[in-house]
Amino acid sequence: MEQGGAFQIEMQHGHGNGKSIGAKTLDESKKMWEIAAPAILTTVAQFSIGFVTVAFVGHLGEVELAAVSVVQNVLEGFVFGIMLGLGSALETLCGQAVGAEQYEMLGVYLQRSFIITTVTALLLLPLYIFTSPVLNLLRQDKKISELAGKERIVVDCRLAQLAYVVSGCFPESWTGFSLLAFKSLVSFVKLSLSSALMLFLELWYFTIVILMVGWLKNPEIAVDAISICMNLELWTLMITLGFNAAISVRVSNELGANHPKAAKFSVLVVLFSNNLEVIKETSKLGYLLAATIFLNSIQPVLHGVAVGAGWQFSVAMVNLICYYLFGLPFGALLGYKFDLGVKGIWLGMLAGCLLQTLVLMLNVLRANWNQEALQAEERVRSHAMTALPQNDSTESGIITDNRGSERTAEK
Template identity: 65%
Template sequence: MKPSTLDIENEKEVQIFNVDHVEKMGSRTWDESKKLWKIAAPAILTTVAQFSIGFVTVAFVGHLGEVELAAVSVVQNVLEGFVFGVMLGMGSALETLCGQAVGAGQYEMLGIYLQKSCVITLVTALFLSPLYIFTSPILKLLRQSKSISHLAGKYARWVIPQLFAYALNFPVQKFLQAQSEVWVMAVISLLGLGIHVFLNWLVVIKLGKGLLGAAIVENVSWCLVVIAQMVYVVSGFFPVSWTGLSLKAFTSLYRFLKLSLASAIMLCLELWYYTLVILMVGWLKNPEIAVDAISICMNLELWTLMITLGFHVAISEILCRSAVVSSTLFGVVFTGSILATKSVFPRMFSDKAEVINETSKLGYFLAATILLNSIQPVLHGVAVGAGWQVSVALVNIGCYYVFGLPLGALVGYKFDLGVRGIWLGMLSGCLLQTVVLVLLVSRANWNQEVCTLHNVVVFLVLILIFGIGFRGHG
């Protein structure tokens, strides 16, 4: 039976509609991606560059010896991770207040809020400084290796200046972010990283100053970044929002402190999870090798996470789809890179055969975690942006502390899988959190421009494919 003229015309109209629809979707996605990268690119560069200061230090110190690498890793992941969470969380309160001030057109309040935040974070740093001074006995009390605890205690005292650099860094960053001065932070952070690499090569390698030299270089690099940001703030580029020092910075501090502590607690629930994982590894037999291996992998994992956090900063309802796709693509690339170089990348951090071998064994676990972390923070950002802070906090506690850590302890100690068992617990907690966030996001009543279930399903298919490959390699 031949189609009628009307049928042919209808078919043509449908084809034209489909072509137009595809073109509009492609154009919309391209515009969305450009908006995303305009916001995310400087945020990614800033977070990656600043995190890489510690990352580079570990890479240089790792070639000094296995105890030196373990000591610096414990300080960075346990002590500085704890402090970093507190300071970043308290700085997030400033982000909220600055956003409100900009929305209300009260730009003159930005400088006052900045000063209030600096007062609180500096006082907080003063109260936290005993942790640096007594790091060695604290670690011994937590049943960590005596050799690691002793050297970590020395290194911690040497890097106390970084504590006060953190205290100023985050408030200044939030002040600049509120006024869209993100590229300035990116340029300063990249220059600081370049100087840091050069100084490590000069002081640690060429001049042979060892661990003390690494600590001095890290202090100098952080101080240069913070000073450069502060000079930019007070140099007249913000005539309305920065009008000089004011006594108003010391008024209503209690209200500001409450908001800062609330923000800090929310963030620390996530960051302190890694602190506990490192401590658990320190309780294994032969902890130097185990701590070295998991610290190398954790540093790589957190480095890739900094890129995802850049997308987290850029998330809005309109940009969510592009953020999910872009972040997942980065995760796939990094996952493939880790799998392809699992016996090579450990050599960046150590010359010891035992450390290289143990780190290589964690390659598959690291790759799986990176893949999950390429999407989970984006979903986390969507959930928080939707006002589900309490729900997300409960999800974090349940998945990480109630499920992940006990499972890691059970598999690591009881079934004698050691560091791989502990990481498996961490990976399981991350997977559970991702699944729960997927369900939260997909069941919400989003409009068509928001993250769709299709994006989530694509991601879960990628995880499934990776999981099959993982079992095949195992």
């Protein structure tokens, strides 16, 4: 990769020595924005497609809006959670490899990810082919399921818009396709599966909320209302998701470079329808939407820390408990038993998000960053030793940077 690029941002050993807290904060903030700004633009461009689609379809009719919402939030949400999770292993490994100055490993990691995600995409393809039967099996409204089956044809076409361009801009990180990509696939798959499980449990939580709303009386209105709220919520997430990527890169860079204090400091800095019934139902969710948006200003940043540090599996367990063992049952109780409908289901979802945010915040505050730096060094060394020729330094168990200087953890 290019020496000045996003993944390439690097703090020198003894980060911030002699600087005031204000100067260090400003310095770290600049580095955050260098990564976050392009990430925000990418996220806006990516999610604008769905947002604009919902805005237009909402004026065609309530059934049409519900069908598109189910495809976007249930079908695409399910697939996106798995694929994004598998790919997010790169955020941990590439960031830490850059911190350790193992630039040649970036291309190898990328190829390994290609192998895993391509196989997974083929396994998930039947969901797009049999959308209507799957939704009927999930007891969704028949009219919505039938129309959603037609909508997924457009989704199939969108998948073909993705293309990979390989250039010679980053000679240090991309040396061409190599059989080394097939080595150490097991350890790579383990981290990828942990990442996939973490994000899958996160995204599927909101997918199940849509399904639960679809089981209420008059599902068209209910699904429309919660879909509008979720799209508005997603729109407010754009900046936060950009910082999710930024904090992930910064933490993984610093841990890979064996700078636990710098990693800890990075964490501290970042702390459509005209139907009257739909509009009325949506307006009832206003306060809950505001509370959810507030939590979403914190939650993605904590997730970015988790990915950068390689905590995917532990966060997945937190998501499982907070969302599925607490949030969804609580929402079902309020929505069905106490007859609160959409508001009750959303309140349960919000309670699960609040509990998860508190647990993640506690984990970040209690983290031993010196230990995390040592684990990151070991992770990079284990992958590098299996994929690249060993030199004297790796045989002796010491990782040296490209300048030949040994790195020791900051005390």
